[in-house]
Amino acid sequence: MANIPEPGNPEPGNLVPVEPEPRIRLGRLQERLQGLGLDALLVTQPENVRYLTGFTGSLGRLLVSRQGSYLIVDVRYREQAARESSCQVMQVLGSGYEEATAEAVRLSKARRVGFESGALSYWSHGRLEVLLAGIARLIPSGGETEALRLIKDASERAALRRAARITAEAMDETLSRVEAGMTEREVAAEFEVRMRRKGGGMLSFPTLVGSAERSALAHPEPTDRVIADGDLVLLDGGTTVEGYHADMTRMLVVGTPTARQQQVMEAVREALEAAIALVRPSMPISRIVKAAQGVMERHDLGTANSFGLGHGVGLALHEEPWLVEGEVGVLQEGMVIALEPGAYLEGWGGIRLEELILVGARGPERLTALEGRPLALFPVAKSC
Amino acid sequence: MANIPEPGNPEPGNLVPVEPEPRIRLGRLQERLQGLGLDALLVTQPENVRYLTGFTGSLGRLLVSRQGSYLIVDVRYREQAARESSCQVMQVLGSGYEEATAEAVRLSKARRVGFESGALSYWSHGRLEVLLAGIARLIPSGGETEALRLIKDASERAALRRAARITAEAMDETLSRVEAGMTEREVAAEFEVRMRRKGGGMLSFPTLVGSAERSALAHPEPTDRVIADGDLVLLDGGTTVEGYHADMTRMLVVGTPTARQQQVMEAVREALEAAIALVRPSMPISRIVKAAQGVMERHDLGTANSFGLGHGVGLALHEEPWLVEGEVGVLQEGMVIALEPGAYLEGWGGIRLEELILVGARGPERLTALEGRPLALFPVAKSC
Numbered sequence: 092m093a094n095i096p097e098p099g100n101p102e103p104g105n106l107v108p109v110e111p112e113p114r115i116r117l118g119r120l121q122e123r124l125q126g127l128g129l130d131a132l133l134v135t136q137p138e139n140v141r142y143l144t145g146f147t148g149s150l151g152r153l154l155v156s157r158q159g160s161y162l163i164v165d166v167r168y169r170e171q172a173a174r175e176s177s178c179q180v181m182q183v184l185g186s187g188y189e190e191a192t193a194e195a196v197r198l199s200k201a202r203r204v205g206f207e208s209g210a211l212s213y214w215s216h217g218r219l220e221v222l223l224a225g226i227a228r229l230i231p232s233g234g235e236t237e238a239l240r241l242i243k244d245a246s247e248r249a250a251l252r253r254a255a256r257i258t259a260e261a262m263d264e265t266l267s268r269v270e271a272g273m274t275e276r277e278v279a280a281e282f283e284v285r286m287r288r289k290g291g292g293m294l295s296f297p298t299l300v301g302s303a304e305r306s307a308l309a310h311p312e313p314t315d316r317v318i319a320d321g322d323l324v325l326l327d328g329g330t331t332v333e334g335y336h337a338d339m340t341r342m343l344v345v346g347t348p349t350a351r352q353q354q355v356m357e358a359v360r361e362a363l364e365a366a367i368a369l370v371r372p373s374m375p376i377s378r379i380v381k382a383a384q385g386v387m388e389r390h391d392l393g394t395a396n397s398f399g400l401g402h403g404v405g406l407a408l409h410e411e412p413w414l415v416e417g418e419v420g421v422l423q424e425g426m427v428i429a430l431e432p433g434a435y436l437e438g439w440g441g442i443r444l445e446e447l448i449l450v451g452a453r454g455p456e457r458l459t460a461l462e463g464r465p466l467a468l469f470p471v472a473k474s475c
Numbered sequence: 476m477a478n479i480p481e482p483g484n485p486e487p488g489n490l491v492p493v494e495p496e497p498r499i500r501l502g503r504l505q506e507r508l509q510g511l512g513l514d515a516l517l518v519t520q521p522e523n524v525r526y527l528t529g530f531t532g533s534l535g536r537l538l539v540s541r542q543g544s545y546l547i548v549d550v551r552y553r554e555q556a557a558r559e560s561s562c563q564v565m566q567v568l569g570s571g572y573e574e575a576t577a578e579a580v581r582l583s584k585a586r587r588v589g590f591e592s593g594a595l596s597y598w599s600h601g602r603l604e605v606l607l608a609g610i611a612r613l614i615p616s617g618g619e620t621e622a623l624r625l626i627k628d629a630s631e632r633a634a635l636r637r638a639a640r641i642t643a644e645a646m647d648e649t650l651s652r653v654e655a656g657m658t659e660r661e662v663a664a665e666f667e668v669r670m671r672r673k674g675g676g677m678l679s680f681p682t683l684v685g686s687a688e689r690s691a692l693a694h695p696e697p698t699d700r701v702i703a704d705g706d707l708v709l710l711d712g713g714t715t716v717e718g719y720h721a722d723m724t725r726m727l728v729v730g731t732p733t734a735r736q737q738q739v740m741e742a743v744r745e746a747l748e749a750a751i752a753l754v755r756p757s758m759p760i761s762r763i764v765k766a767a768q769g770v771m772e773r774h775d776l777g778t779a780n781s782f783g784l785g786h787g788v789g790l791a792l793h794e795e796p797w798l799v800e801g802e803v804g805v806l807q808e809g810m811v812i813a814l815e816p817g818a819y820l821e822g823w824g825g826i827r828l829e830e831l832i833l834v835g836a837r838g839p840e841r842l843t844a845l846e847g848r849p850l851a852l853f854p855v856a857k858s859c
Contacts, residue, residue, distance in 0.1 A: 148694070167693040167782055170821070206597070213600045213615065214592040231597065280671035287664035292696060293681035309551040310532070312676060398551055437554070 112246050113145040114177055116239055120155055123235060124205075131156035131201035132232060133192065136210035138406035139236035141334060144176040152192060153178065156199035163191045189215055193222035205232030241403070241411055242425035247335060248449060251405070251427050254291070254337035255447045255458035258329040261285035263461060266343050271320045275300040275313035282328055291330030295337055295408055298328035306342075307441035309398060320346040323440045336408045338429045339459040340445035355434050355442050358390035362432035363444045366400060370448055370455035372424045376414055383432045384416075395434040404429050404447060426450040427458070496630050497529040498561055500623055504539055507619060508589075515540035515585035516616060517576065520594035522790040523620035525718060528560040536576060537562065540583035547575045573599060577606035589616030625787070625795055626809035631719060632833060635789070635811050638675070638721035639831045639842035642713040645669035647845060650727050655704045659684040659697035666712055675714030679721055679792055682712035690726075691825035693782060704730040707824045720792045722813045723843040724829035739818050739826050742774035746816035747828045750784060754832055754839035756808045760798055767816045768800070779818040788813050788831060810834040811842070 120143060124132060134140055134153040140162075143153055148168040154161045162178040164171075165188075172180045183191040196204055204223070206216070208231040220229055243251065265282040279298040286294075301311030302318045306325040318324060322345050329337030344352055362383040369379045380400050387396045401414035404427050412420055414428060422428075428450065433443030449456040504527060508516060518524055518537040524546075528537055532552040538545045546562040548555075549572075556564045567575040580588055588607070590600065592615040604613055627635065649666040663682040670678075685695030686702045690709040702708060706729050713721030728736050746767040753763045764784045771780045785798035788811050796804055798812060806812075812834065817827030833840040 147696075171693065208598040208601070209596045211597050212593045213590070213595050213597055214617070216597045217592070217615075231601075233598070276671060276674070280668050283671065284664050284668040287660060287667065290660070290699070294678070297677035309555065312531075315674070 111145065111177065112244055113143055117143045117155065117160060119239060120235060121157055124157055127205065127232065127235065128203060129205040129230065129232065130203045131196065131199050132205040132235060134207060134236060136207050142236060142240055142406055144178050146172050146176045147334060148172065152188060154192065154195040154199060156201050158199060161195035161198070163188065163195055189218040189222060192219060196223060196227050202227050203230055204228065205230045207233040209233050237411055240405055242423060243405060243427055247405065250333040250335035252458055254330055254332035254335050257286050257289045257291045258337035258339050259459045259461050261289060262326060262339060262341055266326060266341055269318065269324060269343055269345065271318055271345050273318050274315045275302055275318065276315055278324065278326060279313040282326060286330040291332065293331050295329035295331050299325065301325040304438055304440050307435045307437055307439070318345055323352060323442065325441060325443060327443065327445065334406050336404050337459065338404055338408060338445060338447055340431060340443045342442050342444065355392065358387060358392050359432050359434055359442045359444050362386040363430060363446060366430045366432065367446065367448060367455050367457065370422060370450055372422060372450060372452065374422045376412060376418045376420050376422065380414055380416055380418065387432065387434065392434045395436055396432060398433065400432055401428050401430040403427065422450045424450055424452050495529065495561065496628055497527055501527045501539065501544060503623060504619060505541055508541055511589065511616065511619065512587060513589040513614065513616065514587045515580065515583050516589040516619060518591060518620060520591050526620060526624055526790055528562050530556050530560045531718060532556065536572065538576065538579040538583060540585050542583060545579035545582065547572065547579055573602040573606055576603060580607060580611050586611050587614055588612065589614045591617040593617050621795055624789055626807060627789060627811055631789065634717040634719035636842055638714055638716035638719050641670050641673040641675045642721035642723050643843045643845050645673060646710060646723060646725055650710060650725055653702065653708060653727055653729065655702055655729050657702050658699050659686055659702065660699055662708065662710060663697040666710060670714040675716070677715050679713035679715050683709065685709045685825070688822055688824050691819045691821055691823070702729055707736060707826065709825060709827060711827065711829065718790050720788050721843065722788055722792060722829060722831055724815060724827045726826050726828065739776065742771060742776050743816050743818055743826045743828050746770040747814060747830060750814045750816065751830065751832060751839050751841065754806060754834055756806060756834060756836065758806045760796060760802045760804050760806065764798055764800055764802065771816065771818065776818045779820055780816060782817065784816055785812050785814040787811065806834045808834055808836050
């Protein structure tokens with residue numbers, strides 16, 4: 092950390108090293124504080140802390156003030172925090188996060204301290220209020236860092252591209268090996284070990300494998316169910332790279348698909364393509380949601396498509412923007428979204444296709460599509 | 476769910492079916508409400524919701540009242556909630572969790588409603604207070620369900636035994652295959668796929684693999700570092716079974732251990748055994764912590780052992796009881812704890828050994844030890 096210059100104080104005549112991205116992000120947030128009427132902002136939402144500091148530990152808090160910032164961690168993370176972040180590190184004694192936070196506020200001399208009201212518990216707020224009586228006022232805030240996280244910077248795009256690539260390759264290889272007689276659990280194992288071997292980090296979320304009617308479940312945890320000839324198989328999963336999540340779903344029919352399976356698959360594929368075709372900066376989200384919904388309705392599947400079209404993806408698996416009915420925003424360059432239309436028919440099964448997309452200046456960049464290959468949205472495996 | 480009798484209303488003359496455990500737990504909590512001066516309790520802590528209802532979704536709330544209980548979920552989980560839980564299911568419209576919660580309170584006719592003050596955000600509390608004005612009073616509470624979760628019932632013990640067994644077998648097999656030239660990431664992949672194939676569910680936490688000096692990190696995420704002859708290798712991980720976590724750490728030296736490696740390993744092994752030997756009902760936690768610490772001090776490693784001796788394990792990876800200095804409680808039959816003494820020497824490496832233990836009536840049941848095998852706490856692999 093020693094080679095990072097203090098802001099506004101580069102060595103004269105020397106090249107200024109490239110600032111690490113968390114430091115740039117933190118600077119942006121610091122600049123906003125005055126406009127928000129705050130001297131400091133207490134950040135407790137874990138992904139926000141990581142985004143602003145680079146700190147990858149599971150527990151930590153950040154007090155951002157106009158003068159400087161304090162990263163508050165317990166003993167387990169003291170060294171890691173100092174290594175990963177350029178913020179001043181404050182160590183919590185015992186389990187006293189509130190006491191350490193109050194101490195950071197005192198050191199910052201802040202009087203008006205915003206806090207993330209959706210990410211601080213009622214208890215923590217009450218305790219902090221007692222500790223800061225006469226010292227500072229706590230002001231409900233929130234959403235400031237999420238607004239910055241909406242647009243992915245260069246290092247975030249690189250991590251998301253890599254996570255998506257690893258996921259797409261592992262999923263493609265896994266699905267080409269699925270045959271009757273395998274269990275759902277074996278499919279998950281195959282997929283997960285391939286991602287690991289390609290350089291994947293922790294899973295984006297527990298891998299979902301649903302075969303036959305289980306494919307209609309929102310979150311089918313893989314079981315020992317044996318996959319049979321004619322089964323639909325849904326595989327939904329992904330790896331993280333540097334904390335950034337991939338999220339992708341593909342479907343398979345073992346053996347020869349029925350006419351109905353082909354028909355529903357074609358509807359979902361068409362809905363996905365209709366949505367992707369509209370992805371570009373300034374596009375209203377509601378138009379994209381309507382386009383996909385329109386396709387489903389034309390195929391008489393309008394009511395089978397109930398879980399929302401998609402969501403933003405980044406340090407969190409699910410984050411802004413939300414691609415759901417009634418949403419008012421527009422897409423912006425640098426957003427990364429998962430589009431996942433599906434048809435869920437109880438007792439029959441479900442079909443979902445999901446692609447991770449970067450909103451590029453001129454249109455969509457499909458992060459989970461494999462170059463030089465057909466879309467492969469409906470690979471049909473041989474039965475054994 | 477149809478074959479579950481209403482409480483107090485079994486068919487006369489018939490055998491009463493065994494009540495599902497979540498229902499028994501919920502009944503216990505309902506009985507406690509009056510003593511707490513509450514008509515109802517709003518449960519928002521995710522593991523508490525699962526414990527009391529059997530509902531396995533990632534998002535849901537529970538209003539427990541003396542008359543009945545409402546499980547509050549969004550559209551994605553409506554069917555799953557109805558299938559998994561015997562509570563009445565209320566569906567959230569859009570993202571309106573507070574509105575649905577307020578509606579459940581109205582239906583329950585509760586006037587004094589406790590809430591988990593450490594697991595409800597400042598924002599949610601404020602919104603609920605507005606919605607319930609003149610209808611009910613919100614009363615800061617918390618810890619009621621955690622107190623029940625301390626003692627594992629029969630189905631919880633079975634899940635923890637199975638998770639520990641899968642983890643222990645996979646770890647044993649993995650470590651016996653580690654050799655110079657493998658990367659940390661490959662070790663993690665090997666371990667994870669073996670747990671999956673043995674019937675493991677999602678990981679308890681992202682697998683930790685730290686080789687050489689990286690073994691001293693609190694949470695070494697596996698990297699592409701190539702393991703060399705003479706390296707210490709730390710493997711810490713586990714699988715879940717039905718939501719219950721295994722947690723286990725073993726160490727390895729590739730090739731011939733140095734005298735120092737053997738010495739530190741022996742100290743940590745001795746500290747672990749000293750702690751385990753004291754595990755039985757009514758034993759003060761402070762005595763166990765002191766016993767392990769005493770061993771470390773005799774080996775001049777007193778200050779290298781900084782992260783606490785252990786923690787309870789169940790639906791959460793880390794839960795009560797906490798085995799740390801200054802803790803006042805005693806062990807009780809049916810608690811499950813992870814004991815994990817370690818020595819962390821910056822620049823040299825770290826050695827930690829961790830065993831999952833059920834507090835049995837007559838003493839410790841080692842869940843992560845493999846029968847008929849030596850303790851295998853220090854397997855020494857061949858170098859290649």
